[in-house]
Amino acid sequence: xxxxxxxxxxxxxxxxxxxxxxxxxxxxxxxxxxxxxxxxxxxxxxxxxxxxxxxxxxxxxxxxxxxxxxxxxxxxxxxxxxxxxxxxxxxxxxxxxxxxxxxxxxxxxxxxxxxxxxxxxxxxxxxxxxxxxxxxxxxxxxxxxxxxxxxxxxxxxxxxxxxxxxxxxxxxxxxxxxxxxxxxxxxxxxxxxxxxxxxxxxxxxxxxxxxxxxxxxxxxxxxxxxxxxxxxxxxxxxxxxxxxxxxxxxxxxxxxxxxxxxxxxxxxxxxxxxxxxxxxxxxxxxxxxxxxxxxxxxxxxxxxxxxxxxxxxxxxxxxxxxxxxxxxxxxxxxxxxxxxxxxxxxxxxxxxxxxxxxxxxxxxxxxxxxxxxxxxxxxxxxxxxxxxxxxxxxxxxxxxxxxxxxxxxxxxxxxxxxxxxxxxxxxxxxxxxxxxxxxxxxxxxxxxxxxxxxxxxxxxxxxxxxxxxxxxxxxxxxxxxxxxxxxxxxxxxxxxxxxxxxxxxxxxxxxxxxxxxxxxxxxxxx
Amino acid sequence: xxxxxxxxxxxxxxxxxxxxxxxxxxxxxxxxxxxxxxxxxxxxxxxxxxxxxxxxxxxxxxxxxxxxxxxxxxxxxxxxxxxxxxxxxxxxxxxxxxxxxxxxxxxxxxxxxxxxxxxxxxxxxxxxxxxxxxxxxxxxxxxxxxxxxxxxxxxxxxxxxxxxxxxxxxxxxxxxxxxxxxxxxxxxxxxxxxxxxxxxxxxxxxxxxxxxxxxxxxxxxxxxxxxxxxxxxxxxxxxxxxxxxxxxxxxxxxxxxxxxxxxxxxxxxxxxxxxxxxxxxxxxxxxxxxxxxxxxxxxxxxxxxxxxxxx
Numbered sequence: 001x002x003x004x005x006x007x008x009x010x011x012x013x014x015x016x017x018x019x020x021x022x023x024x025x026x027x028x029x030x031x032x033x034x035x036x037x038x039x040x041x042x043x044x045x046x047x048x049x050x051x052x053x054x055x056x057x058x059x060x061x062x063x064x065x066x067x068x069x070x071x072x073x074x075x076x077x078x079x080x081x082x083x084x085x086x087x088x089x090x091x092x093x094x095x096x097x098x099x100x101x102x103x104x105x106x107x108x109x110x111x112x113x114x115x116x117x118x119x120x121x122x123x124x125x126x127x128x129x130x131x132x133x134x135x136x137x138x139x140x141x142x143x144x145x146x147x148x149x150x151x152x153x154x155x156x157x158x159x160x161x162x163x164x165x166x167x168x169x170x171x172x173x174x175x176x177x178x179x180x181x182x183x184x185x186x187x188x189x190x191x192x193x194x195x196x197x198x199x200x201x202x203x204x205x206x207x208x209x210x211x212x213x214x215x216x217x218x219x220x221x222x223x224x225x226x227x228x229x230x231x232x233x234x235x236x237x238x239x240x241x242x243x244x245x246x247x248x249x250x251x252x253x254x255x256x257x258x259x260x261x262x263x264x265x266x267x268x269x270x271x272x273x274x275x276x277x278x279x280x281x282x283x284x285x286x287x288x289x290x291x292x293x294x295x296x297x298x299x300x301x302x303x304x305x306x307x308x309x310x311x312x313x314x315x316x317x318x319x320x321x322x323x324x325x326x327x328x329x330x331x332x333x334x335x336x337x338x339x340x341x342x343x344x345x346x347x348x349x350x351x352x353x354x355x356x357x358x359x360x361x362x363x364x365x366x367x368x369x370x371x372x373x374x375x376x377x378x379x380x381x382x383x384x385x386x387x388x389x390x391x392x393x394x395x396x397x398x399x400x401x402x403x404x405x406x407x408x409x410x411x412x413x414x415x416x417x418x419x420x421x422x423x424x425x426x427x428x429x430x431x432x433x434x435x436x437x438x439x440x441x442x443x444x445x446x447x448x449x450x451x452x453x454x455x456x457x458x459x460x461x462x463x464x465x466x467x468x469x470x471x472x473x474x475x476x477x478x479x480x481x482x483x484x485x486x487x488x489x490x491x492x493x494x495x496x497x498x499x500x501x502x503x504x505x506x507x508x509x510x511x512x513x514x515x516x517x518x519x520x521x522x523x524x525x526x
Numbered sequence: 527x528x529x530x531x532x533x534x535x536x537x538x539x540x541x542x543x544x545x546x547x548x549x550x551x552x553x554x555x556x557x558x559x560x561x562x563x564x565x566x567x568x569x570x571x572x573x574x575x576x577x578x579x580x581x582x583x584x585x586x587x588x589x590x591x592x593x594x595x596x597x598x599x600x601x602x603x604x605x606x607x608x609x610x611x612x613x614x615x616x617x618x619x620x621x622x623x624x625x626x627x628x629x630x631x632x633x634x635x636x637x638x639x640x641x642x643x644x645x646x647x648x649x650x651x652x653x654x655x656x657x658x659x660x661x662x663x664x665x666x667x668x669x670x671x672x673x674x675x676x677x678x679x680x681x682x683x684x685x686x687x688x689x690x691x692x693x694x695x696x697x698x699x700x701x702x703x704x705x706x707x708x709x710x711x712x713x714x715x716x717x718x719x720x721x722x723x724x725x726x727x728x729x730x731x732x733x734x735x736x737x738x739x740x741x742x743x744x745x746x747x748x749x750x751x752x753x754x755x756x757x758x759x760x761x762x763x764x765x766x767x768x769x770x771x772x773x774x775x776x777x778x779x780x781x782x783x784x785x786x787x788x789x790x791x792x793x794x795x796x797x798x799x800x801x802x803x804x805x806x807x808x809x810x811x812x813x814x815x816x817x818x819x820x821x822x823x824x825x826x827x828x829x830x831x832x833x834x835x836x837x
Contacts, residue, residue: 057613057791058603058798141574146567208616209608210794211786212689235689239781241672245686246784249679402797442567 046525047231048502050514051243051252055236057210062193063180064135064142069256069513070236072179074213076517077232078118079182079198082109082128083173085427085516087507089332091173095123095183095199096161104168104462109161109176115222117185118203125156130186132163134193144180146442147431168462171428179517201227201521210236228524244497247272253499256513257374260318266497276320277494279510280330280425280432283316283373285366285383286445288417289485293364294446297483298357303364305353306387308345309489315382316375320493326481328423328432330491332510335429335473340481350390361391364418368396371404372420373492380420410445421445421486427511429473433457437480446485453479501526528824535816542812543595546805547588591805600806610806613791618810620690621787624703625772628710633765636715640722640761645749647727656723659716671709671782678705687784706783710776714768721764725757759826766822774811 055070063079066072082096093099096109115123132154135142153164165172175181183199184191196204201223202215215232235252237243240259246252248269258266263274287294287303294300309323322331325343329336354362368380377398384394399408399416408416426432435441438457439449453476460472480486494513498504503526509516515523558574575581582590594601600610639659643652662670679686688702726749729735738748777789788807795803827833 056794056798057803058794058800139573141570141577143570145570206691208786209613210790214691235687235784237687237784239784242687242782242784245675245679249682249686251685251687251689 042225042228042503042524044228044524045230046228046501047233048229048254048520048523048525049233049235049252050519051235051237051246051255053236053238053240053243053255053257055210055238059209060194061196062141063182063184064140064144064193066180067143069517070234072512072517073514073520074207074234075179075182077200077202077213077215077234077520078196078204079184079200080115081179081182082176084518085174085177085509085511087505087509087515087522089427089509089511091177095128096176099173101172104170104172104464105165107163107165107172108157109163111159111161112222113159115199116220117197117199118218119185119197121185123183123199125159125161126189127186127191128161128183129154129156130189130191131184132161132181133189134184134191135181142180144178147175147178147435148181167458169430170462170464171430174428174431177427179512202232212236223521226521229520232520247497247499250499253502254496254514254519256494256496258495258497260320260495263318263495263497270500272497272499275494275496275498275504275508277496277508277510277513278322278331278491279494279512280328280332280491281423281494282324282328282330282425282488282491283376283379283420283422284326284328284486284488286419286421286486288411288447289449290447291411291414291417293357293359293362294417294485296357298353299359299362300485300487301482302350302353302357302362302390302392303387304343304487305346305350306390306392307383307487307489308386309343311345311386312379312382312489316379317490317492320495322491322493324488324491326484326486326488327477328425328436328480328486328488329429329473329477330425332425333427333429335470335477337474337477340478343481345386347386347390350387350392354391361393363393363395365395365397367399367408367416367419369399369401369404369408369420371401372409373422376420379489410443411447422492424512425491429476430457430461433476433480436486437484448485450479450483528827531820531823535820538816539809539812543592543805543809544588546808546812547584547591551584591802595806595809601802603800603803610803613803614788614806614810617786617788617791620785621773621776621789623699624706624710624776624785624787625769627700627703627707628714628772629765629769631707632711632715632768633718635711636718637722637761639715640719641726641749641754643719643723644726644730644753645745652723655719659719662712663714663716667709667713667776667778668782670712671705671779674705674709675782688786689784690786703783703785706776706779706785709779709783710772714772718761718764718768722757722761725760726753729753729756755829758829762825762829763822766818770815770818773814 050073052070052073054068059071060066063075066075080095082094083099084092084094086092093112095112095115097112099107099109101107109128111123111125111128117123132148132151134140135144135148136151150165150167150169151163152166155162163172184193185195185197196207201218201221203218205214205216207213213234217227217230221227237246237255240257243255244258244262244266247255248266248271250271258274266272267274287300289295304326313319313321313323325340327337327340331338354360366380366383368376370376377396380396384396387394407413408419409421411417411419423432423436426435434457436443436445437448437453438444439454456472456476460469460476463469463472496514502523504515504523509518558571558580591601598611600614602609603613639655643655646652675686678684684705685702688706690699690702694702730753735748735752738752775789776787777793779785780787780789788810792804792807795807
């Protein structure tokens with residue numbers, strides 16, 4: 001269950017301090033060797049078969065309801081977007097040939113001419129308008145409705161699409177890269193949300209919900225340097241062992257969510273390699289800041305110093321990740337604050353903050369389920385062990401996976417103020433903060449309300465001076481990290497296993513899994 | 527008598543449908559919540575609930591569904607708006623195919639093994655067959671499945687997963703589904719084999735068998751001609767039970783071999799709160815159980831002249 005929008009632009013491998021080089025080692029040690037050997041000349045042809053650990057019969061074709069890797073990859077295989085996030089994190093024109101704004105409030109997107117849908121219908125500005133409007137309005141069920149709520153008007157102007165916002169926002173083009181907002185064919189101003197038609201690299205041949213999808217190369221695809229495979233097959237394989245078996249026996253070429261424990265065995269087989277891509281995705285433990293004892297920042301700080309972050313990265317992620325400093329903004333973000341004072345496991349400091357709160361010991365309960373993230377239950381147990389040395393008695397309440405997001409997360413019954421969560425990370429700082437840290441936001445899982453933070457958030461959105469903007473985002477990260485109510489111990493890498501029969505470009509996007517879902521059009525047969 | 531049994535079966539199905547409906551009502555969360563997942567906001571939830579008709583009271587939804595089901599229309603999936611008949615159709619076919627395949631492998635083998643084990647009671651063969659069958663049934667299904675994958679799939683003999691397309695030929699299908707069918711065979715054989723063996727051994731002590739033996743008949747002929755027909759009723763019953771299990775209880779095997787059957791559909795639907803699909807599949811499972819037990823009753827009546835020609 002992913003939340004909308006995306007991770008990382010401009011991933012910078014050289015940074016220091018809190019990361020202790022873990023992610024940098026990941027990038028240098030795991031990605032580069034593969035890419036130097038596998039960066040062969042691109043060739044056309046072949047079938048690319050992907051085994052994905054998601055997918056169910058209830059999956060919808062409607063992009064407004066997409067939420068997991070299967071539908072995301074399937075969507076990317078058949079659709080194009082206004083703007084693409086390149087592997088280097090930079091924005092690249094796709095259906096929008098160019099875009100500009102004089103004041104940050106009114107944006108003009110020039111629509112590429114000569115592109116057609118699989119049905120043969122030309123892509124027009126009207127289609128783009130209808131595709132955006134699908135996520136707006138009272139009767140929209142789209143999950144990105146809140147994200148696009150700042151849009152007051154979308155209209156076609158010749159071959160241009162003009163988007164008007166209620167307040168200036170320099171990050172609007174990033175919004176248009178959201179995987180929920182593909183360009184769909186429309187009629188009379190309405191898109192057909194349940195069509196398999198699109199203007200993307202592959203034409204759908206068959207789709208069995210929750211089982212498999214087969215697609216053939218779009219012969220009229222407008223990009224000449226993309227979509228190398230003749231055919232794409234997406235298979236839903238929920239069982240981790242079955243997924244691994246399928247890769248080993250050559251039934252599929254790429255799988256996601258590789259269990260760290262099996263990586264050594266897989267590599268020794270010599271048929272596949274592991275790709276471990278650092279991004280902004282992170283795991284965390286939100287605390288309901290409205291509820292005692294979490295309403296006291298001293299208690300929150302005590303808890304933040306009472307867990308061993310490095311041990312969690314090593315054990316829970318099997319080393320495929322990096323230590324995080326309670327900061328939802330990741331190293332792949334533009335304004336990542338790398339100089340922040342790192343929090344290490346320090347029981348004495350935790351005790352100190354407990355005393356500041358007037359306590360000598362503390363009893364808390366953490367509600368965890370592996371639905372939040374794989375390993376959440378173990379992470380809770382580790383947290384509980386390390387917290388004991390600081391005088392914190394943490395009870396680990398293992399709750400059912402089923403119904404986790406509706407009954408536990410966001411503390412709907414007032415009984416689960418301290419739980420586990422995960423976030424896919426966002427391309428721009430504003431999205432992450434607006435989605436989960438702004439006062440009153442639907443997904444503000446810690447119900448955190450910090451006046452200074454909220455003020456900065458609005459200000460930073462329309463600030464044009466790059467240095468000032470950076471300063472504001474640094475201050476916000478400082479606030480979230482040291483006064484916020486979410487413990488974020490680690491950034492998790494995207495870990496996938498790829499058959500040696502497939503080649504990848506040198507740089508793989510840290511923006512979402514599977515090369516930003518675009519492995520289908522960016523990779524090729526070795 | 528058969529008519530009464532069918533009427534009873536239908537009554538039973540009706541009760542089951544009420545229970546199914548009640549049970550799905552008790553699940554935490556609702557479909558709109560599950561569909562939107564972590565992304566649910568009060569606004570989008572309300573809009574989606576309205577669209578899906580989740581705001582109707584429970585009895586109304588039950589009545590609408592039941593009347594639809596009676597006319598063969600299970601309605602549309604609440605989750606993706608596709609007709610449930612379409613959703614179930616292909617998967618029901620897959621499930622029945624796998625069940626029949628497994629039955630075609632296991633029924634003859636367990637009957638033959640059972641008869642031979644009874645014939646050579648307490649011999650090495652009897653002990654080996656019993657030990658082997660009991661060992662296979664004692665392992666959890668997924669373990670048997672993984673062992674088969676390790677031995678037969680990773681060596682390249684058989685595919686580790688099943689991918690059925692509309693273009694798949696019957697031969698390919700048999701080949702691809704061999705491992706799941708073999709797994710199921712190993713799981714169900716013990717039950718049927720031991721029931722066959724026990725039923726025959728039980729009869730071997732009867733006076734008429736003694737008589738046949740005194741007449742100088744060969745042991746094989748005694749078993750096949752005289753003991754087996756009288757042992758059919760319990761054997762038929764245990765075969766019917768195992769067939770019902772093969773249709774309704776193979777979700778683990780489906781998951782391991784990525785087999786698109788009804789079991790996975792059911793699990794999917796439960797975790798997504800797609801109540802309409804859960805109810806339809808549960809009803810099909812219940813119907814399979816009732817129908818197979820009915821069939822077993824009828825067949826054991828037919829094989830027993832005392833019941834057939836009752837005065």
